[in-house]
Amino acid sequence: MSDAEQVPDVYADQFVVTSSIWGVAMSFLKSPPHPSPGQTPQPIPQAIVRMSLEHTKIIAMMLRKQLKNWERENVEIAIPHSVYNGLGLSQEDW
Numbered sequence: 423m424s425d426a427e428q429v430p431d432v433y434a435d436q437f438v439v440t441s442s443i444w445g446v447a448m449s450f451l452k453s454p455p456h457p458s459p460g461q462t463p464q465p466i467p468q469a470i471v472r473m474s475l476e477h478t479k480i481i482a483m484m485l486r487k488q489l490k491n492w493e494r495e496n497v498e499i500a501i502p503h504s505v506y507n508g509l510g511l512s513q514e515d516w
């Protein structure tokens with residue numbers, strides 16, 4: 423079995439980020455496909471990634487650069503204002 427076949431390939435549509443002086447933990451989650459009526463759907467854990475604060479900052483910078491380049495060459499990635507507001511962000515933060 424090749425290395426590529428041993429690496430998990432996951433999809434996530436939710437995440438939780440926590441940080442401390444020791445580093446950052448990012449939990450990636452997936453919504454259940456068919457939540458039960460009347461119950462709050464519980465996300466399904468997919469992966470937890472832990473790293474140093476420095477590594478996290480570099481990844482954030484590289485992701486922003488990659489997405490800005492993509493938008494410049496293709497089309498702006500639209501985010502609803504309600505999402506910005508819900509996260510305590512503004513479009514100017516981008």
